[in-house]
Amino acid sequence: MKSSIGVGLIGTGYMGKCHALAWNGVKAVFGDGPRPRLVHLAEVNRDIARQKADEFGFGKATGDWRELIADPDVDVVSVTTPNAFHAEMAMAALEAGKHVWCEKPMAVALADAERMAAAASASGKVAVLGYNYIQNPLIRQIGAILADGTIGTVNHVRLEMDEDFMADPEALLYWKSEASSGYGALDDFGVHPLSLLQVLLGPVTKVFAHLSKPYADRPTKEGTRRAVETFDTASVLFEMGAGISGVMALNRSAWGRKGRIALQIFGSKGTVVYDQERMNELQLYVASDRPTEQGFRTILAAPQHAPYDRFIPAPGHGLGFNDLKIIECHELLKAIGGESARVIDFSTGLVIEKVVHAMYESHRRGAWVVLE
Incomplete structure (x- = not known):
């Protein structure tokens, strides 16, 4: 396994901040595993993204979440947006070859949740939900x-x-x-x-x-x-x-x-x-x-x-x-x-x-x- 892992975060509300705190703290608490590199943060516009990236410690900021998913330096994507956006974002990340950490619930519609599970299976990547x-x-x-x-x-x-x-x-x-x-x-x-x-x-x-x-x-x-x-x-x-x-x-x-x-x-x-x-x-x-x-x-x-x-x-x-x-x-x-x-x-x-x-x-x- 690589000594570090590139992290992308979509969304900076309550759960977005929770994910940022976790990515910042996991190595210090457990000591093992790869060190997270806080690579890219996405919000609804670039100004908010830049502000939150500075607060949370991410290097890049974007107002377009698709730009984050396309970033080759990102290995795993945290999806912490409102429920209605989970399916599209998680599936796009999986199709781009990224691991996914998505907040619950999976999706609003059952058909979307089924598509997410199928996409995860087909990708061979790790896709987990935020049931802490x-x-x-x-x-x-x-x-x-x-x-x-x-x-x-x-x-x-x-x-x-x-x-x-x-x-x-x-x-x-x-x-x-x-x-x-x-x-x-x-x-x-x-x-x-x-x-x-x-x-x-x-x-x-x-x-x-x-x-x-x-x-x-x-x-x-x-x-x-x-x-x-x-x-x-x-x-x-x-x-x-x-x-x-x-x-x-x-x-x-x-x-x-x-x-x-x-x-x-x-x-x-x-x-x-x-x-x-x-x-x-x-x-x-x-x-x-x-x-x-x-x-x-x-x-x-x-x-x-x-x-x-x-x-x-x-x-x-x-x-x-x-x-x-x-x-x-x-x-x-x-x-x-x-x-x-x-x-x-x-x-x-x-x-x-x-x-x-x-x-x-x-x-x-x-x-x-x-x-x-």
């Missing part, structure tokens, strides 16, 4: 708890994802309320808990969903009001293999919730509980404990929960969201290097996309939908 919550050392620990049978046979799962960035009915309408962004909470939110299910327990096989709009319209900056086209809440029943039932609730309008992904996994011998708002701890209940000692115990993230130790040598200090992005970046580089890596590639991402679209179809039909 699966990288949390404590999510890995939950996987170990399930694998060693500590809570027995899993029979039920409950998932909630809530934030309040769309809770104010008078907040201005923006692209996440437009149909061009997708269904709403399902693909903006639901893909994250579904990614946890995918890595911990496998695919969802059957769904029944109901979607709703807490607010019918929102004000615009022009002083008018426009109809909200996406669904900010979703309630879903689902089934998985091996007789596992589940419930998932999503809400982008939940006052007081800031970054909640609550996961409860119930088994024949115990229960494990996790909440993203307290991402450095999990709760474990083991039924085999003596009755006088039964109760949920708190497990704090520590150096024993790799790769926490790459960041902090002491337990209880805690990692953050951007640290998970650095871990994800390292896993991407491992995949590019031909090593086994903990990533959700476009093939597995397509499985998640099919679940999301099945949920919408269930809502539309008012019936259970069975996945292939």
